[in-house]
Amino acid sequence: MSFINYASREINCKIVYYGPGLCGKTTNLQFIYQQTAPEARGKMISLATETERTLFFDFMPLSLGEIRGFKTRFHLYTVPGQVFYDASRKLILKGVDGVVFVADSHEERMDANAESLENLRINLKEQGYDLDKLPYIIQYNKRDVPGAMPVEELRRELNPANVPEFEACATSGEGVFETLKAVAKLILIDLKKGK
Amino acid sequence: MSNPTLVMYEQESREVNDALERLLKEANATVIFLVDKNGQLISGVGETERFDTTSLASLTAGNIAATGGLAKLIGEKEFSILFHEGEKDNLHISIVCGRVILVVLFDSRSSLGLVRLRVKKSSEELSCIFEKLLKKSEERIKRDSSDFPFAEITDDDIDNLFS
Numbered sequence A: 001m002s003f004i005n006y007a008s009r010e011i012n013c014k015i016v017y018y019g020p021g022l023c024g025k026t027t028n029l030q031f032i033y034q035q036t037a038p039e040a041r042g043k044m045i046s047l048a049t050e051t052e053r054t055l056f057f058d059f060m061p062l063s064l065g066e067i068r069g070f071k072t073r074f075h076l077y078t079v080p081g082q083v084f085y086d087a088s089r090k091l092i093l094k095g096v097d098g099v100v101f102v103a104d105s106h107e108e109r110m111d112a113n114a115e116s117l118e119n120l121r122i123n124l125k126e127q128g129y130d131l132d133k134l135p136y137i138i139q140y141n142k143r144d145v146p147g148a149m150p151v152e153e154l155r156r157e158l159n160p161a162n163v164p165e166f167e168a169c170a171t172s173g174e175g176v177f178e179t180l181k182a183v184a185k186l187i188l189i190d191l192k193k194g195k
Numbered sequence B: 001m002s003n004p005t006l007v008m009y010e011q012e013s014r015e016v017n018d019a020l021e022r023l024l025k026e027a028n029a030t031v032i033f034l035v036d037k038n039g040q041l042i043s044g045v046g047e048t049e050r051f052d053t054t055s056l057a058s059l060t061a062g063n064i065a066a067t068g069g070l071a072k073l074i075g076e077k078e079f080s081i082l083f084h085e086g087e088k089d090n091l092h093i094s095i096v097c098g099r100v101i102l103v104v105l106f107d108s109r110s111s112l113g114l115v116r117l118r119v120k121k122s123s124e125e126l127s128c129i130f131e132k133l134l135k136k137s138e139e140r141i142k143r144d145s146s147d148f149p150f151a152e153i154t155d156d157d158i159d160n161l162f163s
Helices: A025-035 A083-092 A107-126 A151-158 A176-192 B010-026 B053-073 B112-142 B155-161
Strands: A003-005 A010-018 A045-048 A054-067 A070-078 A098-104 A136-141 A165-167 B006-008 B031-036 B041-046 B081-085 B090-096 B100-106
Touching: A010 A025, A010 A176, A025 A054, A025 A070, A025 A098, A025 A176, A045 B053, A054 A083, A054 B053, A054 B155, A070 A176, A083 A107, A083 B053, A098 A107, A098 A151, A098 A176, A107 A151, A136 A151, A136 A176, A151 A165, A165 A176, A176 B155, B006 B010, B006 B112, B010 B031, B010 B041, B010 B112, B031 B053, B041 B053, B053 B081, B053 B090, B053 B100, B090 B112, B100 B112
Parallel strands: A003 B006, A010 A070, A010 A098, A098 A136, A136 A165
Antiparallel strands: A003 A010, A045 A054, A054 A070, B031 B041, B031 B100, B081 B090, B090 B100
């Protein structure tokens, strides 16, 4: 649910990065943070465990510039990927405007990918959203790992609806901004429809 | 969509700010923020420049969401008031109109009792403003208002953002 403020002439939207544990959601945000001019971004907050695993969420505000005199700001969130943090994941999906599902290209993580995607669908439904109607992008991350699953197989398993998809390597940044731009664009197009 | 887009108009923004300024004075608070439950900052008064307001809004909403989850686990609807006590500064967080979060930061120049009392009074006033605002938003959506700023954006406008 975006927030339009006529007084400060701002529009704020929320993007959530979802996916199984260790798929690279936080790494996506870290790369965006490192590569963005300081004046365009706020502070990045990571509520993580001592071993750097996301405990509640990562958060980063990002300003993209103006459209028709309105400052456009995106709030990027990640969810904790580990299965037992499901209660926290549900909370972070509240008020979401667009979702990026980050899939892990490791063959042995295919089950975890499928489980997380199903979990996303269920948790969105609980909040009254339908994944098929939301701005939604899939990112196939870790394309650089030895023996990465072929994209065709990932697509068959995870993207039957043929939503926009990107190959990525979040550690080097490949595909990270392409993914972000694509989801931001879908959200703005959705806003244009004036929902 | 489960929730309509929250829209803040100039008139209501002024009313909200006036109410917050009054509360700031009456509660002798340092700073007051109003945050949407989804983590968007709606307004802030007082010494706002001392704080990273965007982070504060997002963490407050996370805090309210987490305690709301706890409330449901024990069979409560929500915990409508939270209080965090620090060595110097304290935070009083409350839910207004079921939809927005009022955050009052105060130090030893005020007290929890005073803040609670003043927040209660201001909450009623803020509730009225937000009820009016939600009604206004719904009416505008129904009228398919052409003054919606994003109704006429072009693909070029969107592409320019990323250039």
